[in-house]
Amino acid sequence: MTDTTLTGGKPVVARFCPSPTGNPHVGMARTALFSWAFARHHGGRFVFRVEDTDASRDSEESYQLLVDVMRWLGLDWDEGVEVGGPNGPYRQSERMDVYADVARKLLDAGLAYKAYDTAEELEERREKARAEGRPSGYDGLHRDLTPEQRAAYEAEGRQPVIRFKMPEKDWTFDDLVRGPITFGAENVQDFVIVRANGHPLYTLTNPVDDALMGITHVLRGEDLLSSTPRQIALYEAFAEIGVGDGSTPRFAHLPYVLGSGNRKLSKRDPESNLLGYRDEGFLPEGLLNYLALLGWSIDAERDVFTVAEMVEAFDITRVNPNPARFDLAKCEAINGDHVRLLPTEEVERRLVPYFQAAGLFGDEVSGEQAALLAAATPLVHERMGKLTEAVEMLRFLFVDEADFTVDETDAAKQLDEKGRAVVKAAHEALGALDDWTTEAIEAALRASLVDGLGLKPRLAFGPVRVAVTGRRVSPPLFESLELLGRERSLSRLSAVL
Known part of the structure; x- marks a missing residue:
């Protein structure tokens, strides 16, 4: 059901409008x-x-x-790129005639x-303003040029x-996150909306699109707060010139x-790389939970x-205006919680692309694989925080024997x-087994290593685990041996000897 209480009776229309520069980052995803x-x-x-005019x-x-990232995250959209809609096109590079028309109407x-100041003239006047303690924005010198003055400047080229x-x-507006905010007139001077080469700037294109697309609410980063009075003025x-329906969006x-x-x-920080989370095996549900x-x-x-x-409970007025710190450890912990919330069959399905990326599966997964x-996924379902961890824990089951290796550090400690x-002793005990089941394997190893050698389980099973899985961290040992099979298990134990 549509809630129109925030819009004076109009349906809510919100937007996401990133620029396609570099890799998508987590701050962008949080805004989306x-x-x-x-x-x-x-x-x-x-x-x-998409704002792609640069x-x-x-x-x-x-x-x-x-x-791709928006689709991976599951943030579907009602109109925009790829899906179309009544207010397209939705890439700014395809809307240049729209911005030129609005600029012409404003003129x-x-x-x-039109302002003809050179960069040198502007900087000279700004330095003087700063020296005199005045705001250093544009001083309006070319606001009211006569036709003769404009002609003279154009004659100079x-x-x-x-x-x-x-x-x-x-300029005062009620920010949905920060409450009433006022900018004094002296701090909001005339600003450029179209470059000298005719290319429109963000200062024009963004509000034009919002107006023509009927945007009622603009949720965006704090770094854009200072541009808000300019956009409200636009x-x-x-x-006045009949662009849009004459309303002004609410800002948050x-x-x-x-x-x-x-x-x-920043985009350069490793923890900011959104694609890295996908590649590392984060679930979109887990990442979105943490970003929220x-x-x-x-x-x-x-x-x-x-x-x-989140959708059911989301209230923009409850967003904390104070900076939020990104904690990778907490992000991983919450992702692990979401992995455990998934049915095992769904975890298994989502693991397949990561096994393919690791070269353990081909494009077509065989019935045996x-x-x-x-059979193996239930052994690691509760143990992983990211899907890639399952690949490492289960690699020993899927790798060709010629490519099987034992971690050198773990071997030094255990072998x-x-x-x-x-x-x-384990090789001898298992070699005598006819019934290759988890229960029989456990009974044989406990009898040989714990009872026979008098070892504590940790000391008894650690060397066997490293020998057959290649790592000290692996799924439960007895179940792993059953899945690995008699021939491969005995072969790996023999290789150590």
């Missing part, structure tokens, strides 16, 4: 999540468009990564003007930018995400919840002279 959850909570629409930084590869209405004419008043101007500025050293997490905690919580006593539960994975003596 909050915007999506807000729209879904209120029964509204979610728009996914040809020097944008790339088609990054664009595709954005689409014709006297709400914007100067190419003008287009600046928006800011109304000389203070929305008011759009109402989300807190910074901090990394190590309590500094703002960066500024919001479902309950003071509860950290683990589903995406559906599928059966072995189905010394005493360890090899344990392996020898």
Whole structure:
């Protein structure tokens, strides 16, 4: 059911509008999540468009990564790139005529003007303003040029930018996260909306798209807070020239995400790389759960919840405006909780691409591989925090014997002279077994190593575990030996000797 209480009767329309520059990062995903959850909570629409007007930084590869990541996260959209809609196109590079038309209307209405200042002139006047203790923004020198003055500048070969004419008043708005915010008129000077080469800037394209796409709520990062009064002024101007429906969106500025050293997490920080989490075996459910905690919580006593539960409970006014620190250990712990919440059959299905990436499975999974994975997954389901950990724990079952290796560090600790003596006794005990089952294997090894050699279980089974799995950390030993099979198990024990 649509909730229109925040929009004066209109359906909620929220958006996500990243730029395709570099790899997607976790701060971007947190913004997308909050915007999506807000729209879904209120029964509204979610728009996914792409701001790709900077040809020097944008790339088609990054664009595709954005689409892939949104699909992986499960943040579906009602209109936008790839799915279309009534307000397309949804890539800014395909909307240049739209921005040119709006800029022309602003000029014709006297709400914007051409400014011919050179970079050197601007910097000289800014330095003087700073020296005199005045704001160093644009001083409006070219606001009211006569036709003769403009002609003279153009005769010099100067190419003008287009600046928006800011109304000389203070700007106050009610931020849904931070409450009432006021910017004094002296701190919001005229700003450029179109470069001298005719290319529109974010300052124009973003509010134009919001107006034409009927966006009612803008959820975005705190770093864009200072641009809000400029955008509000543009929305008011759009109402005068008939762009959009004349309304102004509500704003919510989300807190910074901090990394190590309590500094703002940047794209260059390893923990910021969103694709890295996918490749490392994080579940989208687990990652979204943790990202939601960066500024919001479902309950003071509860950290683990589903995406559906978040949507049901999401209240933008409960987002904490203070910076949120990204804690990788907690992110992994919450992901592990979500792994354990999945049915074992679903974990098995999701493991397949990681076994393929590791070269253990081909493009087609054989029936034997599928059966072995189905039998082995329950052994590691409760033990992993990430899906890639299952690959490492179960590698010994799927690797070709010629490629099987034993971790050198683990071998040094477990397969010394005493360890090899344990392996020898295990080889003899298991070699005499006719019934190769978990129960029979356990009985034989306990009788030989614990009772026969008088060893504690940890000392008895550690060398055997390293010999047959290659690692000290593995699934339960007796079940592992059964799955590995008699021939391969005895062969690996023999290899150590």
